[in-house]
Amino acid sequence: MATVSTETVKGDAHRALEDRRESARPHAARNQGVPFDHGWIDSIRVNLSAVDRRVDSLSGRRSVKNAWQAAWLLKAVSCMDLTTLAGDDTPGRIERLCAKARSPIRPDLLDALGFADRRLGVGAVCVYHAMVSTAVAALAGTDIPVAAVSTGFPAGQTPLQTKLAEIDASVAAGAREIDVVISRRFVLTGHWQALYDEIAAFRAACGAAHVKAILATGELGSIGKVAKASTVCMMAGADFVKTSTGMEAVNATLPVSLVMLRTIRDYAERTGVRIGFKPAGGISSAKQALAYLVLIKEELGDAWLTPTLFRFGASRLLGDIERQLEHFVTGRYSAAHRHALG
Numbered sequence: 001m002a003t004v005s006t007e008t009v010k011g012d013a014h015r016a017l018e019d020r021r022e023s024a025r026p027h028a029a030r031n032q033g034v035p036f037d038h039g040w041i042d043s044i045r046v047n048l049s050a051v052d053r054r055v056d057s058l059s060g061r062r063s064v065k066n067a068w069q070a071a072w073l074l075k076a077v078s079c080m081d082l083t084t085l086a087g088d089d090t091p092g093r094i095e096r097l098c099a100k101a102r103s104p105i106r107p108d109l110l111d112a113l114g115f116a117d118r119r120l121g122v123g124a125v126c127v128y129h130a131m132v133s134t135a136v137a138a139l140a141g142t143d144i145p146v147a148a149v150s151t152g153f154p155a156g157q158t159p160l161q162t163k164l165a166e167i168d169a170s171v172a173a174g175a176r177e178i179d180v181v182i183s184r185r186f187v188l189t190g191h192w193q194a195l196y197d198e199i200a201a202f203r204a205a206c207g208a209a210h211v212k213a214i215l216a217t218g219e220l221g222s223i224g225k226v227a228k229a230s231t232v233c234m235m236a237g238a239d240f241v242k243t244s245t246g247m248e249a250v251n252a253t254l255p256v257s258l259v260m261l262r263t264i265r266d267y268a269e270r271t272g273v274r275i276g277f278k279p280a281g282g283i284s285s286a287k288q289a290l291a292y293l294v295l296i297k298e299e300l301g302d303a304w305l306t307p308t309l310f311r312f313g314a315s316r317l318l319g320d321i322e323r324q325l326e327h328f329v330t331g332r333y334s335a336a337h338r339h340a341l342g
Helices: 006-022 038-042 048-059 066-078 091-102 107-112 129-138 160-172 184-188 192-206 223-235 254-271 286-299 317-330
Strands: 080-083 124-127 146-150 177-181 210-214 240-242 276-278 312-314
Touching: 038 192, 038 223, 048 254, 048 286, 066 080, 066 286, 066 317, 080 091, 080 317, 091 124, 091 129, 107 317, 124 129, 124 177, 129 146, 129 160, 146 160, 160 177, 160 192, 177 192, 184 192, 184 223, 192 210, 192 223, 223 240, 223 254, 240 254, 254 276, 254 286, 286 317, 312 317
Parallel strands: 080 124, 080 312, 124 146, 146 177, 177 210, 210 240, 240 276
Antiparallel strands: none
16 A cells, blocks of 8 residues: 555544544533432343344444544544553553553654644553552653552452452552442342442542442343443442453443443433443454444444543553554554554
8 A cells, every 4th residue: 555645644634633622622520429219220121132233233334434533543542541450560561551651652653643742641541559659650740640440359359348448548649540340249139229339438438539330241140230230330429330340251342331321321311410431351453442432422422532431441452553543644554563552
């Protein structure tokens, strides 16, 4: 393929990026929660066949191409929780990850896209508690928040007081977002009041830090339980609902995401409060990221296409996005190792 003209790239991408920026202004307000409503939960029904048909319709659409694709991929970068949750994480690895968070796309590519004079960072850096202070120091001078996974991540099988103490410690260390895992047993046994009380306790412990409730949807037994658990978490004050820890056998999927987005829309219509959404686990390609962005736009609207209301939980996605952007600029695909994560 011939190399694309630099001026053509800058002109087309600039117009596309400006259009995407118009929908990127933050609108989110903190979720204060609402009283538990058992009738609301009992009324929730999910038509799985309809869900599957809706998701299947996405693949039949004309895909986003050229400058518009580049714009959407840059939007995806800004909505990414750049994550490392490995047992061999070290301060050096976290510092490299934070350096990538500060400058996620190579400067020469941003220049070719007409984006060199603008700040582009990721939505957050997500780490275990032990690495929160390192990440906070490495991101000093930016507005990129540190998110800490908490409450016995990933299984959630620790005592409540231990979970609350873990939240307290991460907030004290500078985490501005706390990704909490729910106790799946409350969902599997239908103890919705217990789930509400647990999330409300997490919300109180987080204080000013935002709460992202991880449902671990692949372990909840049915898509109807996913819908009910999402709603209960929002009722109890969660600012985001998140599909997965990334460590279950089944993580984020489009059908599960659609159901969660519909509960977010229902909550907004009932309360006037916009809740964020975070698909996590297994999203590693630019093509997958585009599918999620399209789903968000069509189900919730442009107001949700901002890092205040949408995040990808990702550790490998950024490399493929950068590779696709280089292809757009040069007309050639590069080796993956040229786009190291950090």
